[in-house]
Amino acid sequence: xxxxxxxxxxxxxxxxxxxREQWLRDLAREGLHLAEVSATGHYFxxxxxxxxxxxxxxxxxxxxDPDYRTLFEDAGWELAGTCMGxxxxxxxxxxxxxxxxxxxxxxxxxxxxxxxxxxxxxxxPNLVNLAVNPALWDPGRFSSPWTQRIVLGLxxxxxxxxxxxxxxxxxxxxELRGAMPA
Amino acid sequence: xxxEQFLPxxxxxxxxxxxxxxxxxxxxxxxxxxxMSRGAVTIGPGTLYGAFATLEKQALxxxxxxxxxxxxxxLTELGRAVLVAQLGRLELMLRSGRDxxxxxxxxxA
Numbered sequence: 492x493x494x495x496x497x498x499x500x501x502x503x504x505x506x507x508x509x510x511r512e513q514w515l516r517d518l519a520r521e522g523l524h525l526a527e528v529s530a531t532g533h534y535f536x537x538x539x540x541x542x543x544x545x546x547x548x549x550x551x552x553x554x555x556d557p558d559y560r561t562l563f564e565d566a567g568w569e570l571a572g573t574c575m576g577x578x579x580x581x582x583x584x585x586x587x588x589x590x591x592x593x594x595x596x597x598x599x600x601x602x603x604x605x606x607x608x609x610x611x612x613x614x615x616p617n618l619v620n621l622a623v624n625p626a627l628w629d630p631g632r633f634s635s636p637w638t639q640r641i642v643l644g645l646x647x648x649x650x651x652x653x654x655x656x657x658x659x660x661x662x663x664x665x666e667l668r669g670a671m672p673a
Numbered sequence: 674x675x676x677e678q679f680l681p682x683x684x685x686x687x688x689x690x691x692x693x694x695x696x697x698x699x700x701x702x703x704x705x706x707x708x709m710s711r712g713a714v715t716i717g718p719g720t721l722y723g724a725f726a727t728l729e730k731q732a733l734x735x736x737x738x739x740x741x742x743x744x745x746x747x748l749t750e751l752g753r754a755v756l757v758a759q760l761g762r763l764e765l766m767l768r769s770g771r772d773x774x775x776x777x778x779x780x781x782a
Contacts, residue, residue, distance in 0.1 A: 548719050557742045558699070563718040565700035565743075592719035595685045601723050 496526050496534040505606060506656050506663075508547040515545035515571075515579070528572035528579060542584040546592045549606045551576040568592065576609065596667045603667070607660045614653040621646055676751070676758040679733065688714055689724050689734075690756045696737045696747035699725065728752070 499518065503511050515525055515533075520542055523535040546568075553559040554573050563570070563580055567590075571579040582590045593599045626632045627646070633639035682690065692705040699721060706716050716724070725746060728734040733752035738745045748756070 546719075553722065558744050559722055561742050562699040562722055566703060566718045568718065590717075592717045594715055594717040594720045595683065597683060597685070598717075598720040598723045602719070 494526075494536060496536060497523060498532050498534050499523065500532055504652075504656060505610060506659050508549070508606075512545045512547055515581075516543060516584075519543040519545075519581075525571040525579060525581070528574040528577070530575070543581050544584045544589045545571065545579060545581045546590070548578040548580065548592060549576055549602055549609070550578060551605075551609075554578060563592070600664050600667045603660050603664045607657060607664075610653055610656050610660070614650060617646055617649055617653075621650065676755045679731065679755045680759055680762060682755070682759045684714060685716055685720055685724055686728065687756075687759060688716065689721070689728065690748060690752055693734055693746055693748045693752070694756075696745050698740060698743035698745045700743070702746075 501514065503514075518525075518535065520540055522538055522540045524538045524541075524543070525533060525545070526536040527534040550559070554576070560570065568580040568582050571581045573579065580592055584590070593602065621627065621643075627639075627643060630636055630639055633642070688706040688710060689702060691709060692702045697705065699718075703716055703718070703721060706714055725734070725744075729736065729746070732749055733755055734746045735749050736744050737747045
């Protein structure tokens with residue numbers, strides 16, 4: 492049975508999980524339901540228009556833990572897809588407030604902390620390379636000065652984006668923590 | 674036993690420990706908390722999964738077995754002691770608060 496999956500190409504930064512959740516809900520209302528997520532993007536199956544709420548968890552270890560899945564499924568959630576530690580959960584929206592998978596601030600802080608860990612870890616090799624690799628800063632090693640500028644530009648650009656992501660997540664965690672009772 | 678270091682419990686932690694007075698698996702805890710709190714408190718699966726992991730690491734709960742791919746948890750002796758200590762503290766706070774309200778308003782608190 493072959494199925495034609497629709498790819499909706501929209502780029503999200505790692506810290507834009509709330510935007511992704513809203514986007515997926517909007518698409519479900521148009522009849523597009525998430526079938527698969529991979530590094531190349533989000534793929535959808537055409538179906539009936541439905542109000543479905545999506546919630547994203549970032550949890551690398553949990554993906555392989557049957558207890559994690561069973562707990563969510565028992566609570567009425569369906570796993571729409573997983574990708575590099577991201578778990579895409581969905582549940583039909585009923586009457587009343589949208590269903591949540593995190594119901595207290597401590598667990599939201601924990602999720603952001605995991606995501607922060609990923610971004611920092613992913614960026615360490617890049618930063619270390621920039622800092623200690625003399626070859627990068629030696630124009631003689633590159634075929635042209637422009638090649639060097641592009642390479643350095645990309646690496647520095649990546650470091651800056653990661654720094655922004657880290658700052659954004661720290662701010663989010665601080666807001667969450669600040670609102671928590673002592 | 675050192676119960677002091679675990680207090681005060683968050684709302685989620687309090688209700689999870691309370692529910693695990695009898696051995697239960699994850700979703701059963703979720704349902705029991707909603708019943709115990711008369712619908713006022715709902716624990717989401719993401720939150721509950723994290724709570725189980727933390728409480729187990731803190732040795733307040735322990736895995737007692739498994740049933741159809743669902744782990745069953747129960748209170749440890751330390752967990753029960755912490756729960757009792759928290760309840761005692763809450764009771765004292767409630768009593769102090771009610772005394773205060775009665776003195777200052779004259780009407781029933």
